[in-house]
Structure formats: structure tokens, C-alpha cells
Amino acid sequence: MSDLQKKILVLGLGGTGCNTLARIAPRAPEGMEFSIMDCDIQTLEACPLEKRIVIGKALTEGMSTGGDLEVGRRCAENSAGQIETLLNGVDLLMVVAGLGGGFGAGASPVAARIARSLGATTLFFAVLPFPFEGAVMQSKAQSALHRLRAYADAVVQMPNALIQPDGDALLEESLELSSRTLAAGMIGLWRMLAYTGIYNLDFASLHTMLHYCDAFCRFACSTATGEDRAQTLIDSLRNHPLVQGASLFEKAPGIIIGITGGDDLKLSEVQQIVEALTPKDDKCWIKLGISTDPAFAGRISAIVLAAEAWKEPLIDDGRGGLRPLSGGEKQGELPGMLKPVSRAFGGAERTIWKGEDLDVPAYIRRKIKLPR
Amino acid sequence: MSSPFVTALEIGTTAIKVLMADVREDGSFVAAGLGECESRGVRKGEIVDVELALEAVRRAMESAETAAKKSIGESVYLVSSGGRAESLLHVGGIPVLNEYDEPGGEISHGDIEHALDIARKIPLPDDRIRLHTLQQTFEVDGRGGIVNPERMLAKELCVGILLIHGQRGVVQNLKKLLENVPVVCADAAFGGLCSALAVLSPEHKRAGVVVIDLGGGTTDYIVYSAGFVKLAGSLAVGGDHITSDICSGLNLTRRQAESLKKESGSAIINRLQNDQNISIPAEGGFSGRVVRAATLHTIINVRMEEIFKLIAEKIEAEGLSGMLNAGVILTGGGSAMEGIVDLAQQVFNAPCQIGRVQDCAGFSSRQEGSRFAAVVGCVHYAVSQMKPDPPIRAAWRKWLSKLWGGGDHE
Incomplete structure (x- = not known):
């Protein structure tokens, strides 16, 4: 890879993360980098990936956290230097972590914080426990999610219960399916960013999306073949287990669609897919990525990343959620808020310094996400 | 007149302040009459509504006259903070x-x-x-x-x-306003310089120091090194901007934002208060709310840090950043903000303190003195102009007076 290319790293945290990456890695295209991290040596040994990092040795002596979130957090804090070395120079960090366990839930916020301080954009795939694992586990996962949100640029929630095959599947089968879903998404995203497409989906647009989506987004991906492949693709995306109904696409304030097809990809198909998946109102921020690959002949594959509004109980003023973006402008986030500012200073001249309008709130210009 | 007295007037964005001072023979003085009044019709130190501003100036003068039990007389010294100096x-x-x-x-x-x-x-x-x-x-x-x-x-x-130098239109409008009061504007002085005169000792000036006056509509700064003023200027960004940032960031009315800023604002983000909530009482038809302290503090922190960084950048550009041995001295309303000293220390990497007025008696408290730093400094400035000057300075002054059109304050 050239220096200009952005460095993307996939990191597995804790038991769930390690196992999932072990399943994903064999499918991954060449050049995709993986790394796993845990305090439990046993888990790491069981994983075929090469880049393994044992942390928190002093604390747990190579044992697991025993489901204690606080131990997980301390392990990560103690080994902050190791994590920093690993993340140095990374531009996009994709993390897979199970939030039901001790290490995944405890170390994720720490890793996200370190990544942010090093300037990396972080995208978390948070695997949530099954409902039968008990309320304690659920609430632990929710509180981890809450803290993760403060540091990560975006969190994709992956409730285990939703990604299950129909009927009476074998355990191995259902785990395989959930890994496959995750793998397809990650690889699709990675492919979009790593290869230059006809309609290029670049790192910056993803960054814009993650920046504005207020931490939570959903993703869906699918592949279709055959006669009516565009329609099949749309249907399967809409019925994707993580989407929970097509209404998400209709309400999404921001959406990224990446389409990969063979040389036989038609414009009409692209149009059909995009029109079907994007909201009808004009306020939605849409970014398209289209690339063709001879290997996809006869197939068409799409990945959709849709922003989701976050409902915070404390702030019900509508500001806690995602605002529709009017284009990719950096100040488009608050279309209605800009006017009162100019009114706020009477008829006085705007204060412009080095091309920046200092009358606009500093946190907007600095793109700082306010803690809520 | 046995002991001469000087009146200094500051037309600020948040408040209009008047100080009538009796000057003693040794150059120190006593505050005889203080007048303060909420400013109206002024934004970023510039007049945007003449009628409202005129009324507020008259009111502030009256209250000073009542306190001093005498009339202001014909001429006043004006502190000009606006005009993007x-x-x-x-x-x-x-x-x-x-x-x-x-x-x-x-x-x-x-x-x-x-x-x-x-x-x-x-x-x-x-x-x-x-x-x-x-x-x-x-x-x-x-x-x-x-x-x-x-x-x-x-x-x-x-x-x-x-x-x-400042913007001609802004300064002339201020002078014009005084003509309508009516008083004569004896001289106008830059707000940053006035604050520095009020709070700095000769030691400070020799050691090198930057004085930052955190006003409502403007932030004035002045840098001394080796006893001389090396750099000065004014940014049209101030406390009002913080208030409006809070308004838009937390969806509050200006009044709610202003009182939230004064009561719970902090320029640094305190990790201990991260999960603390602040409740805002219902008022005037607007319902009450609960906001997180972390959100409020982040908004303020980002803005204040930006202001300090802009000033630090200018100091750096002049090659003066290594010469501020006495550090940073803050004055003005913004210096009452919690954590502002720590933030300034961080940004400038130099010791920082809140300025205290020197050589002036008659204030009921130290805080009150600091609040009136600019007008106190303006009186210092006026006194220095009145003294029988050494020959070089006399020449300057004559020339200065010519500039301001009215040099007849002997």
C-alpha cells in the first residue's frame, strides 16, 4: 500500500472479538490487517491470527477478567502504552468487541479514547448478548455501550439475537451466520475504502458520516444474482436482520451506499437500488460509492450504512438526535441555528479571523461533539 | 479647584462604567463616585443603537454623580475597547x-x-x-x-x-455619542492599555507580561516586555459569544444561558463533574431543564481556549512568547469564570493570575476594583497626561491632543 493510502486496522477485543475475527480473517481480501487483544492467554492461543497482544498480565496473570468490567478497564489502562504503539498511524480503526464480557466491555472505551487521542476514526461493531444471558449481562452491555458512545466515532450495534438463522439451527451454524454477516459488512466497507471506484467512496466521506451520525448507525449488506437482481438485493437489504424493517431507510438522516458489481452493472440498476433505499425527502445526506470488479460478474453486492437517531432520556429537545445534513458542509449540521447567532450580535460586523467566522460557536467550527 | 478630579467612562458591551476620581498630588487617587449601568445598544464594543446607548450612558453618569455628590463637569476620558484595535x-x-x-x-x-x-x-x-x-x-x-x-x-x-490603531467609524461614533450626552471627550484610550495601567507594577512590565481583558463583546490584550508595550490588539470575541454558544448548544434562551454561564460555567472540563447535572429553573414561559455539566463546560472550554490560542498565536508571531516571565494577567468580567486561570496557564504555558488594581483607594472590595480595572487605568492614563511631563513626553502629548481635537484639559 502506498503512503497516501489510509491505514485501516481491524481489532478484536476480548473473547467475542477474537473468535469473530478468527472466523472473518480467512475470508478477508489480501491487505486487510487484523489484530487481536485480550488478557486471557487461552483465548489468544486458540485464535489462529498472528498479531496477538496480551495485556494486563500484571493484573490477571494471563487469566480472563472473570466477567468483571472494572478489571477489563484496568487492564487496558495499565497497558495504554501497548495499545498506543499498536494504534499509531492508524486512520480507521474497526473494532469488534462483545459487550457482555468483562474485557470487551471494559477495554473498549479505553481503546476508543486512545484511538481518538491518536487521531484515528473509530468504528465499533458491538456484539450484544442474547436476552437469555440474563438482565445483569444486558445492563452491563448497555452501560458499556453508553460509555463507548462518548469516545467512539460510531457504534454499530449487533444484537446476537437478531442475527440468527430461522428454525432450529446448530450452535455452530448460528455463530457462523453472525460472523458471516459481520464479515460481509467489514470486508465490504474495507473494499470500498481500499479500492478506488467509479464513484469513489473515500475515507473522508465515511468520516463525515461517522462524525455526524451521533455515534450510532446500522448497517446492512447483501449480494444478489440472477434476472431481477436489483430488486432481490433491495428486498434482502430491507429484510436484513440488523435493519429491523425498511422504515429505518426511510427515516435515516444520513446514508452511505456502496455498490459493487461486475462489468455488467447497469446504471438503471444503480438508480433502482439508490432510489429504493434512500428517504424520499431531500434532507438526507447521501453518499454513493460504486465500483466494478470483474470477479463480481453476474453478481451485485451492496453495503448500506444508515445513521440512526439516538434517544437520550435526558435531552428530549431533538438536539440529541441526528440532524438532517444539508450537504457535506461542515456547518450544515445546524441549519436553523446559524441565524440566531448573527442576530445575537445586533448589527455588528461579523468577526472573521483567517477566513473563520468567529461568531459561529467554536465547538461547531472545531467539530467537537458535545458530551450529552 | 483644589484637588483635580478626573472622570473616566467605559462604554462596554455588557456594562457602562463611570469612575469619578479625586487625584492626589502623588498621582494616586481615590474613587469618589462609581456608576454602573447595564449596557444597551452596544455589540462587540460598537454602537448599534444610538438612542438606547445614549440613555444607558446618561443613567450610568447620573449614578456616579449621585455617589460622588458632585457634577461630572464638562469633559470625560473615554475607554474604547471596540474598533478591532x-x-x-x-x-x-x-x-x-x-x-x-x-x-x-x-x-x-x-x-x-x-x-x-x-x-x-x-x-x-x-x-x-x-x-x-x-x-x-x-x-x-x-x-x-x-x-x-x-x-x-x-x-x-x-x-x-x-x-x-482602531476602526475610525467605531471610535468616532463613540465620540459622537458623548457630544449628544453632552460632554466633551478629553481623550480616548485603548481598553487593553487602560487595564494594563491599572493592574501592572513596573516590575511586571520589566519582566514581561501579557494583560488580557476579557470583556463582554471584545477581548483586548497588550504585551509588555522589558518595560515597553510590544504588542496590543483587540479581538471582537468575548463573553457574549460564550453566551450565544451556550444558547445554540443547549437550546436555551439568552437569559437562561447568561445565568447558567455565571453560576455554573467553567473554562476547564473537570472530570469529577463529568456526570453532574445542572437544573435550569423554568422562567417566563420556558420550561425548566436539566443539562449535563460536561456539555456546558465543553462549550465554554472550546471557546475560551480558542480565544487564548488566537492571542498566543499573535504573541508567537511577534517572537515574544519566550519573554513573558511575569506570565498572564487577566482582567474584565470574563476573569470571574471558574477555571479560567488554569486554562490560561495551559494555553500560554506561563503563570497566570487575576489582576488587582494598584494605587487606587475607595473601592469596597478587591473584586469590585478588578471589575473596574479599565476605568481605573483610564484615570491613571489621564493623570499621566496631566503631570508636568518631561520634555519628550510633553511634545508627544501635545501632538496627541491635537489628534483628538480637544487638548484643553489642563
């Missing part, structure tokens, strides 16, 4: 000639005047107006740092002049 250094040099008009000779008083005259001739754009011309040290044959070069032998004499 900036400073400009200009160096002028002359060859020194001996009595046979050959190069190399004793520097005479005339030579000094001549060098100063040349240095002062700085062309300014039409929309700018001179506020102060401050003399720097002399340079004799390339040797700098000389305070009085008279009777030295040299071939060349150079002197720098630091010119503080």
Missing part, C-alpha cells in the same frame, strides 16, 4: 551630524525629536484611527535598548514607535 511597530532613523554637518556627533534634543517625528509618520488606511503612539527604546549605532540617548556620541539614531 491593532498595533503596528514602525522604526524611524536619522543620521546624526556634528556641528560641521559631518556624520558622527553628539545626539541633541533636536535629533531625538527629529527621529521620533520620522518614526511617527506611519501611513494608515482611511478607515483606521490612531489611539496611541507609544515610544520604544532608542537604538544608537545598532545598539538597542537605550532609554535616553541624549548627549551620546553616534552616527545613527533609530527609534521605534508602536502605534495602536
Whole structure:
């Protein structure tokens, strides 16, 4: 890879993360980098990936956290230097972590914080426990999610219960399916960013999306073949287990669609897919990525990343959620808020310094996400 | 009049302040009458509504007159913080000639005047107006740092002049406003300079210091090094901006935002208060709310850090950042913000403190003194103008007075 290319790293945290990456890695295209991290040596040994990092040795002596979130957090804090070395120079960090366990839930916020301080954009795939694992586990996962949100640029929630095959599947089968879903998404995203497409989906647009989506987004991906492949693709995306109904696409304030097809990809198909998946109102921020690959002949594959509004109980003023973006402008986030500012200073001249309008709130210009 | 008294008036964005001071023989003075009134019709230190501003100025003057039990009289000294003041250094040099008009000779008083005259001739754009011309040290044959070069032998004499200039329209509007009050504007002084005069001791000035006046609509700064003003300026960003940032960031009314800022605001983000909530009472039809302290503090922190960084950038650009041994001194309403000292220390990497007024009696508390720093400094400035000046300064002053049109305050 050239220096200009952005460095993307996939990191597995804790038991769930390690196992999932072990399943994903064999499918991954060449050049995709993986790394796993845990305090439990046993888990790491069981994983075929090469880049393994044992942390928190002093604390747990190579044992697991025993489901204690606080131990997980301390392990990560103690080994902050190791994590920093690993993340140095990374531009996009994709993390897979199970939030039901001790290490995944405890170390994720720490890793996200370190990544942010090093300037990396972080995208978390948070695997949530099954409902039968008990309320304690659920609430632990929710509180981890809450803290993760403060540091990560975006969190994709992956409730285990939703990604299950129909009927009476074998355990191995259902785990395989959930890994496959995750793998397809990650690889699709990675492919979009790593290869230059006809309609290029670049790192910056993803960054814009993650920046504005207020931490939570959903993703869906699918592949279709055959006669009516565009329609099949749309249907399967809409019925994707993580989407929970097509209404998400209709309400999404921001959406990224990446389409990969063979040389036989038609414009009409692209149009059909995009029109079907994007909201009808004009306020939605849409970014398209289209690339063709001879290997996809006869197939068409799409990945959709849709922003989701976050409902915070404390702030019900509508500001806690995602605002529709009017284009990719950096100040488009608050279309209605800009006017009162100019009114706020009477008829006085705007204060412009080095091309920046200092009358606009500093946190907007600095793109700082306010803690809520 | 047995003891002369001076009236200083500051037309700020949040408040209009009047100080009537009895000047003693040693140059110190007693605050005889203080007047303060909420400012209206002023934004970013500029007048946007003449009628409202006029009324507020009259009200502030009346309250000062009531406190002092005498009339303000005819003239006042004006503190001008608006007008996007900036400073400009200009160096002028002359060859020194001996009595046979050959190069190399004793520097005479005339030579000094001549060098100063040349240095002062700085062309300014039409929309700018001179506020102060401050003399720097002399340079004799390339040797700098000389305070009085008279009777030295040299071939060349150079002197720098630091010119503080503001926007003509803004300053003239302020003066026009005073004509309507009606009072005569004896002189106008830059707010940053006034604050510095009020809070700095000669030691501070020698050690090198930056004074930052955190006002409502503007932030004025002035940098001293080795006893001389090296840089000054004004940013049209101030406490009002913080309030409006809070308004838009938390969806509050201006009033709610203003009181939230004053009561719970902090310029640093305290990790201990991260999960603390602040409740805002319902008011005037707007329902009450609960906001997170972390959100509020982040909004303020980002804005204040930006203001400090802009000033630090300017100081850095002039190569003065290593010379601020006495650090940073904060004045103005913004200095009452919690954590502001810590933030300034972080940004400037220098010690920081809140300024205290010097050589002025008559305030009921130290805080009150700090709040009135700019007007106190303005009185200091006026007093320095009244003193029988040493010859060089007298010449300057005469020239200055000419500039301001009314030099008749003897």
C-alpha cells in the first residue's frame, strides 16, 4: 500500500472479538490487517491470527477478567502504552468487541479514547448478548455501550439475537451466520475504502458520516444474482436482520451506499437500488460509492450504512438526535441555528479571523461533539 | 479647584462604567463616585443603537454623580475597547551630524525629536484611527535598548514607535455619542492599555507580561516586555459569544444561558463533574431543564481556549512568547469564570493570575476594583497626561491632543 493510502486496522477485543475475527480473517481480501487483544492467554492461543497482544498480565496473570468490567478497564489502562504503539498511524480503526464480557466491555472505551487521542476514526461493531444471558449481562452491555458512545466515532450495534438463522439451527451454524454477516459488512466497507471506484467512496466521506451520525448507525449488506437482481438485493437489504424493517431507510438522516458489481452493472440498476433505499425527502445526506470488479460478474453486492437517531432520556429537545445534513458542509449540521447567532450580535460586523467566522460557536467550527 | 478630579467612562458591551476620581498630588487617587449601568445598544464594543446607548450612558453618569455628590463637569476620558484595535511597530532613523554637518556627533534634543517625528509618520488606511503612539527604546549605532540617548556620541539614531490603531467609524461614533450626552471627550484610550495601567507594577512590565481583558463583546490584550508595550490588539470575541454558544448548544434562551454561564460555567472540563447535572429553573414561559455539566463546560472550554490560542498565536508571531516571565494577567468580567486561570496557564504555558488594581483607594472590595480595572487605568492614563511631563513626553502629548481635537484639559 502506498503512503497516501489510509491505514485501516481491524481489532478484536476480548473473547467475542477474537473468535469473530478468527472466523472473518480467512475470508478477508489480501491487505486487510487484523489484530487481536485480550488478557486471557487461552483465548489468544486458540485464535489462529498472528498479531496477538496480551495485556494486563500484571493484573490477571494471563487469566480472563472473570466477567468483571472494572478489571477489563484496568487492564487496558495499565497497558495504554501497548495499545498506543499498536494504534499509531492508524486512520480507521474497526473494532469488534462483545459487550457482555468483562474485557470487551471494559477495554473498549479505553481503546476508543486512545484511538481518538491518536487521531484515528473509530468504528465499533458491538456484539450484544442474547436476552437469555440474563438482565445483569444486558445492563452491563448497555452501560458499556453508553460509555463507548462518548469516545467512539460510531457504534454499530449487533444484537446476537437478531442475527440468527430461522428454525432450529446448530450452535455452530448460528455463530457462523453472525460472523458471516459481520464479515460481509467489514470486508465490504474495507473494499470500498481500499479500492478506488467509479464513484469513489473515500475515507473522508465515511468520516463525515461517522462524525455526524451521533455515534450510532446500522448497517446492512447483501449480494444478489440472477434476472431481477436489483430488486432481490433491495428486498434482502430491507429484510436484513440488523435493519429491523425498511422504515429505518426511510427515516435515516444520513446514508452511505456502496455498490459493487461486475462489468455488467447497469446504471438503471444503480438508480433502482439508490432510489429504493434512500428517504424520499431531500434532507438526507447521501453518499454513493460504486465500483466494478470483474470477479463480481453476474453478481451485485451492496453495503448500506444508515445513521440512526439516538434517544437520550435526558435531552428530549431533538438536539440529541441526528440532524438532517444539508450537504457535506461542515456547518450544515445546524441549519436553523446559524441565524440566531448573527442576530445575537445586533448589527455588528461579523468577526472573521483567517477566513473563520468567529461568531459561529467554536465547538461547531472545531467539530467537537458535545458530551450529552 | 483644589484637588483635580478626573472622570473616566467605559462604554462596554455588557456594562457602562463611570469612575469619578479625586487625584492626589502623588498621582494616586481615590474613587469618589462609581456608576454602573447595564449596557444597551452596544455589540462587540460598537454602537448599534444610538438612542438606547445614549440613555444607558446618561443613567450610568447620573449614578456616579449621585455617589460622588458632585457634577461630572464638562469633559470625560473615554475607554474604547471596540474598533478591532491593532498595533503596528514602525522604526524611524536619522543620521546624526556634528556641528560641521559631518556624520558622527553628539545626539541633541533636536535629533531625538527629529527621529521620533520620522518614526511617527506611519501611513494608515482611511478607515483606521490612531489611539496611541507609544515610544520604544532608542537604538544608537545598532545598539538597542537605550532609554535616553541624549548627549551620546553616534552616527545613527533609530527609534521605534508602536502605534495602536482602531476602526475610525467605531471610535468616532463613540465620540459622537458623548457630544449628544453632552460632554466633551478629553481623550480616548485603548481598553487593553487602560487595564494594563491599572493592574501592572513596573516590575511586571520589566519582566514581561501579557494583560488580557476579557470583556463582554471584545477581548483586548497588550504585551509588555522589558518595560515597553510590544504588542496590543483587540479581538471582537468575548463573553457574549460564550453566551450565544451556550444558547445554540443547549437550546436555551439568552437569559437562561447568561445565568447558567455565571453560576455554573467553567473554562476547564473537570472530570469529577463529568456526570453532574445542572437544573435550569423554568422562567417566563420556558420550561425548566436539566443539562449535563460536561456539555456546558465543553462549550465554554472550546471557546475560551480558542480565544487564548488566537492571542498566543499573535504573541508567537511577534517572537515574544519566550519573554513573558511575569506570565498572564487577566482582567474584565470574563476573569470571574471558574477555571479560567488554569486554562490560561495551559494555553500560554506561563503563570497566570487575576489582576488587582494598584494605587487606587475607595473601592469596597478587591473584586469590585478588578471589575473596574479599565476605568481605573483610564484615570491613571489621564493623570499621566496631566503631570508636568518631561520634555519628550510633553511634545508627544501635545501632538496627541491635537489628534483628538480637544487638548484643553489642563
